[in-house]
Structures are given as C-alpha cells and as structure tokens.
Amino acid sequence: MQEALRFLSPDAEPVDRADFIEQARLARRGSQVSRGLPLTIRGLRKSFGDNEVLRGIDLHIPAGQFVAIVGRSGCGKSTLLRLIAGLETIDAGTISFGEETRPEDVRMMFQEPRLLPWARVLSNVEVGLGRGRASSDAQARAEKALGEVGLDDKRGQWPAVLSGGQKQRVALARALVSDPRVLAFDEPLGALDALTRISMQRLLERVWHDQAFTAILVTHDVSEAVALADRVLVVEHGRITHDVNVDIPRPRRRGSPDLAEVEGSILNNLLEGAEDTSDL
Amino acid sequence: MSVIESLPRVRSPRLPRADALIQWIVPLAIVLVWQTACVTGFVPARVLPAPSDVALAGWKLLLSGELARNIWVSFWRAGVGFVIGGGIGFAFGLANGLSQVSNKLTDTTLQMVRNIPHLALIPLVILWFGIDESAKLFLVALGVFFPIYLNTLHGIRTVDPQLIEMGRIYGMTDGELFRRVIFSGALPSIFVGVRFALGIMWLTLIVAETIAASSGLGYMAMQAREFMQIDVVVLSILIYALLGKLADSASRVLERLTLSWHPAFQKH
Numbered sequence: 001m002q003e004a005l006r007f008l009s010p011d012a013e014p015v016d017r018a019d020f021i022e023q024a025r026l027a028r029r030g031s032q033v034s035r036g037l038p039l040t041i042r043g044l045r046k047s048f049g050d051n052e053v054l055r056g057i058d059l060h061i062p063a064g065q066f067v068a069i070v071g072r073s074g075c076g077k078s079t080l081l082r083l084i085a086g087l088e089t090i091d092a093g094t095i096s097f098g099e100e101t102r103p104e105d106v107r108m109m110f111q112e113p114r115l116l117p118w119a120r121v122l123s124n125v126e127v128g129l130g131r132g133r134a135s136s137d138a139q140a141r142a143e144k145a146l147g148e149v150g151l152d153d154k155r156g157q158w159p160a161v162l163s164g165g166q167k168q169r170v171a172l173a174r175a176l177v178s179d180p181r182v183l184a185f186d187e188p189l190g191a192l193d194a195l196t197r198i199s200m201q202r203l204l205e206r207v208w209h210d211q212a213f214t215a216i217l218v219t220h221d222v223s224e225a226v227a228l229a230d231r232v233l234v235v236e237h238g239r240i241t242h243d244v245n246v247d248i249p250r251p252r253r254r255g256s257p258d259l260a261e262v263e264g265s266i267l268n269n270l271l272e273g274a275e276d277t278s279d280l
Numbered sequence: 281m282s283v284i285e286s287l288p289r290v291r292s293p294r295l296p297r298a299d300a301l302i303q304w305i306v307p308l309a310i311v312l313v314w315q316t317a318c319v320t321g322f323v324p325a326r327v328l329p330a331p332s333d334v335a336l337a338g339w340k341l342l343l344s345g346e347l348a349r350n351i352w353v354s355f356w357r358a359g360v361g362f363v364i365g366g367g368i369g370f371a372f373g374l375a376n377g378l379s380q381v382s383n384k385l386t387d388t389t390l391q392m393v394r395n396i397p398h399l400a401l402i403p404l405v406i407l408w409f410g411i412d413e414s415a416k417l418f419l420v421a422l423g424v425f426f427p428i429y430l431n432t433l434h435g436i437r438t439v440d441p442q443l444i445e446m447g448r449i450y451g452m453t454d455g456e457l458f459r460r461v462i463f464s465g466a467l468p469s470i471f472v473g474v475r476f477a478l479g480i481m482w483l484t485l486i487v488a489e490t491i492a493a494s495s496g497l498g499y500m501a502m503q504a505r506e507f508m509q510i511d512v513v514v515l516s517i518l519i520y521a522l523l524g525k526l527a528d529s530a531s532r533v534l535e536r537l538t539l540s541w542h543p544a545f546q547k548h
Contacts, residue, residue: 087445103451104451108449110442112442114443116443116460116464118539118541119460127446127447127452127460128450131451160541160542174450
C-alpha cells in the first residue's frame, strides 16, 4: 500500500485529468457515468483575523470521487469544506466546479442535523429542494428522498420524537432531495453512537453509489475515512500534506487487514506531524 | 405505529375529563370552607359575605343588566389595550431583533421607559386624558407593551444561528427565512411574553378603573364600597379572578395549537 502514498508539494504540476477520471471509473467499477461535478481548487487561502487557517490548497477532485479529509482539530479541514460549499468567502485562490452550478447542485450536511423542530419530517425534507419548494412535485420528491434513507413511515412525525441517527438520516434526505452533484459532509456521524455510525456509513456509501455525486467527507475518524473514501487527504496546518489513494475494492469489509494497513499509515503520518510541532 | 401510539396511554391511564376536573378541586374546596365558615358565624358577614350571598348579589346585578354591561366594558378595554400595546411591542420586538440599526436607535430609550412603573403615570394620564376611555387604554397598552417587546426581541435573538445558516444554504429568501425559521423559533418566547402581558393587563385595568372610571368592574367595586355592599365588592374580585383564568386558558389553547411540535406541548 505504501506506493499509494504520495507527497504533494504546493507547486506540483496538476496530474493529468484523464488519470483521475480513469481512477474514478475504476473505483466505481465502471458501472455508470458519474453525475457528479469535478472540483478544482487553486492556491486557496483563508484567514480569520490574524489566524491563517488555509495556507494555499491545490486540489483536483474528479467527478464522482469519494474524498475524505482528515486532520486534527483546528487544522483547517472544516474551513476548507465550508469554502467548497460556499459558506465562507475566499481570501485568495479559486474553487471551480468546471461548469456553472445552481445552488441546489452543492449541498452540505453538518455534524448536527439542523432540522426545523416546528416542521414535520416531510416538510423538513422539502426545505432541501431550494427554489423547487413551490413546485407541484415537491412532496413526491421529498417522499422519494425519505424512502432512500428508509424513513418513509416517519414522514408525519415531529423531529423531537426521532432518535439521533434518524434525525441525521432526515438531514441526509434533505441534502439528497435536490439531486446534488456535490455533497459535502462535515463530520455528519460525529455525534452518533458506534453502531448507528456504522449503519450510517453504509447508508452514505449506498446513496453515493446509487446517486453518483462527488462526495467530500470531513472526519477526524481515520478508520471511517478509509472505509468510505476512494482517496484520503491529510490536512495539517492549513496545507494538504498527504494524498492517499485507497485502492481497496467495494464492498469493503470492516476490520480487514488491507483497510487496517492504510489506516495505520495515515495515522502514523498524523502522529509524526504532531511530534514535529509538539502540540499534542 | 399502533404500538408506539398506544405507549403513552399505557403510561397515563387517567381519562382526560378527570384530568380537567382535578384543577378545580382546590377552588371548590375553598368555596365550601368559606361557605361553612360564614354560615356557622365564624366569619362575620360584614367582614366577608358567604359565597351564596355573593352569588345572590351577582344574580341581582345580572338581572338588572349592570353586571353584563360592566364586564363587557372592562373586557373591551382590556382587549383593545392589549391589542394596541401588544401590537406595538411585537412590532418593535421584530424590528429590533431583525435590524441592528433599529435596535441601536430605539432599544436604549425603550429600556429607560421600561423602568418607570407604568402605574406611576396615572396622575399624568388623568391630567392628559381625564377619566376617559383613552386613559385606560393608554395605561393597559403601556403595561402590556414591555413584556411582549422584551420577549419577542429575546425570542428572535435566541433563534439557533445554525438553523438560520441552514436556511440560507438551502436558498430561503428573507421572507421564507423569517416565516419558516425565525418567527417559528421565536414563538415559544413570544407566548411567554403574552402570558406575562395578560397578567399585567388585568392588574393595570383594575387599578385604572378603581381610581378613575365611570363604568367597568373596578368602578362597580368602588361604587359598592361607597354603599357598603361588601358582597358586590367580593363579586368583582371573583370575576377578575375568573377573567384572568379565562385569558390564561385562551393563551394556553393558542400555545398548544401553534407549538404542537415542542416536546413540552406534546400530549403524552
């Protein structure tokens, strides 16, 4: 697996795009053409006051790839995701999706479900339609999205009566209902218990496979990153320091030695980085 | 589904009707003890008339039409004053909660005025308006303004910013954001303000009517005092208690209708 590890210097030549598309095809086992959008980031910088959070990010994500971003807290991974989702303004650099996007094309899912407590489950999902909320098929689309996350029978419930995992599934349905082409996940499973987490990971993998969007998952859990992603990026001090391809065929078996090996090498990288700056 | 729905019933087997009656046990018991104390002569009639005498006085006033007229007048004053004061308070609460400019401009002034007890203005109000209707309406409106203003403002300020961010990401327009997120989120707090305001509404009205009025429940009580009709005085006080309870129940019904999503208002 070591050959999959590759260091990325900030001024590296962008790798040929055809390579990436080929990789993505392989990852999807050539099953379908991706609906997802490719993502290209050049020289991205972001500061909050004197604190420089991102110090020059260069990154290309091919259409339909599942990318995980890992790093210790405060490394800038969430900021990177929020910039991609358009929640923060860019200080310098560019983020492009290759073509003109509608707001509905890029969706974000948070660590908290952020459901409206005063709206029933189905109307919460309808919120995700954006400008399509007023259309006549809004309800049908929301019902379909609820079905995809397996919560058809909860459509008339208040969010307050749902469990944490169910709320997060409603949030996923809300993100999916507009058929996004890029889905950004900001530690969406961070607050769930271990078993719910594993079933949510399977759900994420399934909807990603079925709907073929480009997925970007920020997580602090390296094993989650390795289990789900085609590619794991390690972010340290505002830069991408490692870019690891996870060439393990799906469906992946939890706890397999292959996954453990990749996970081990990424963790080592993270820990080395920590020793360098001795701020653990 | 059906199993889940039956769970609460398993937990609380009480009938809803019995539930509604429980709250009246204590008031009824008080009336009974009161009646007994008066009939046995333990409490002299000139200190406190028996409930039966109060009821009789009420019946007489009802027949003469005086009671209905006075209740209506008080009710009208309370309602109109509440709508005016509450409406203005709500409008200022919205404006100052949503706009920094408006907040900077008016909040300090309103906070200063708030610290004046509004009943202290009675002498001034009588000089301005005489003992006219507008004097009472002014006082009631001023009294209910602040609880509604403060709680509306507080409700809007404390709407979860994560929900507002979510609404923006999902492309809500300002109007939608207000309707679907901000107002709904502020509603529980607004209702707290309404219930405070209802209490202040009756208090203000009683004081205003006993001091300067030519009709209304407070006036009826003051007139009765002049003629030593203690049963009518007690009757007025009891009617105030009932009207207060009525206003509170009305706001509870509204709460239950609009806040059915809130775990505290779900019927389990």
